[in-house]
Amino acid sequence: MSHSAEHGRVRAGYNAVAEDYQKQIGGELAHKAVDRALLGVVVEAARGGLVADLGCGPGHVAGWLAKQGASVVGIDLSPGMVEIARREHPAAEFREGDLLRLPAADGEFAAAVALYSVIHLEPGELRPAFAEMRRVLRPSGTLLVSFHLGTEVRRLDEWWGHPVAIDFHFLESERVAALLAEAGFTVEARLEREGLPEEAATRRGYLLARRDAG
Template sequence: MIEPAHLGHTRDGYDAIARSYAETFRSELDDSPLDRAVLAGFAEIVADRHPDGRLLEVGSGPGHVAAHLRELGLAIRGIDLSAAMVDLARREHPDVAFDVGDMGALDAPGGSLAGLVAWYSIIHVPPAHLPAVFAEFHRVLDEGGHLLVAFQVGDDVLHFDEAFGHRVSLDFRRLRPDAVAALLDEAGFDLVATLVRAPAPASAATKIPQASLIACKRPTAAG
């Protein structure tokens, strides 16, 4: 099977910039109390429904979000397309398991996860591929399992041919919360919460609004 072009571009880009990216965004959670509040709320919701459940972060990058959720008491592991990012995450957060993986083809049995986190990772997925990705999230979550997605708000695509002094081909897609919520509904999720916040003043990210959505896998008719 031929790999979609966006996967290769994303993998190669983050392999090239992994170390610089990790250093630049190391303190993102420290500088954003609202992001920490969203993650804490998500952790409490998941733990309440599945006290011993396992979680997965897709597109885990240098691992700081998975490590934060681990500190909140969740049994979480991370996957990322970039082997360089996985290596960094393993060195920096040895108490969390990280592996190379693709969010569109997860190495997890159906219904095996209590929660799934896509923290600024669906921004690299072309719109035509998002329904299949959300269907895959739905497949691996247990009934009543929860999903957290975060992304930049907008309609445009920010393309980089160069980042941190390296040649790359990376697309950062802005998304509308209502459009993402509609796709999640079609995939079988019920929306639990939406937060749209202003950009954090100290963040190194582009100064545009940021969104976080929490959704729950909808019970089956039999359930």
Template sequence: MGDRDWLDDTRTSYDTVAASYADLLRDALADAPFERGVLGLFAELVRAQGIGEVADVGCGPGRLTAYLHGLGLDAFGVDLSPAMVDVARRDHPDLRFEVGSMTRLEIADGSLSGLLAWFSLIHVPDEEVPAVLAEFRRVLRPGGVALLGFFAGDGSRLKTQGYGGHPMHVYVHRRPPARVAAWLEAAGLTVDAEMTHRPSPDVEGGFVFAHR
């Protein structure tokens, strides 16, 4: 994949597409009952742990942060892209959004009752994933719930254009749920469920639930 910095490429790419991304995906959950069901289960599991904050890591324009808030969670968003955070703050001024990297979260140890990473690990290289998941474990309190969503399968491809035709330079990594589950277990989390979903014939999503 060369010597380019994947964090810089991800930040620049999503700064470029932020407005178009928000417009294209703003109402996507309305036609996605399976995704709503998965998020609803996550919210139920978090609520069972009692009151506490929930981080939407890689929140983009904040659509899922707002959805979780609507399900009764004390949710806030973190994203690498300042432009995405600007859009999130504009569209959801009653919620909290911060610029930050999942590789080094500015969140206190053991402070979260839940953490959502919804298709935000897809640009993280394999060799960096264990450190990211260790961060997730660090910020979760005992019993805290993590939900990871990602593209299932194998292999990586370079994405050079997207979301309104704007230029991008990010690798999209597909992973089998079993591999993601093994990484979570290695990071010290307990895996509760692995799921797959086919929203269209050529797309397969994976979801893994885990807790600290």
């Protein structure tokens, strides 16, 4: 299957579940202390510059960042998600776009987060996506990436009663760190944790990286 067809399946799936996703996941940061702490690091690193939420879904992370005083742009593949994000979080800006072709200017962002969005990319798309993230970050800009830990690929055919066809690629921290390095980032911090009772039962990985100045 072509990359465009694969992304089309992801877009269609998230469009189908957008309202349910907002109801089920939209308040998740309330019980994610580690995520809030790492997002706080991103806000501080941005130093008042623009922050991108890449794969923003219904905009709850972007909304939280905005409440911390950050200027935020959320970007998502799903127009249904973008519509909800604009409705629920008017303090942030939202754009429709693909991780491989971000609708942003070179160096537009001081920092960016990609929380569980790269898990929908095919293995060969990860490095190009990270290179695109580097493009839209200013020199020495901060990037926070999170993902499910492992090597499996899980296919979801039904989600909250909606038929979908979405693959979730679990990733290994060392491999993601290596790909970030190839794309022009230096990984500065790594964290792994177990899933919370409120989450799917998977282990989670986080990498905090800085765009190389060159």
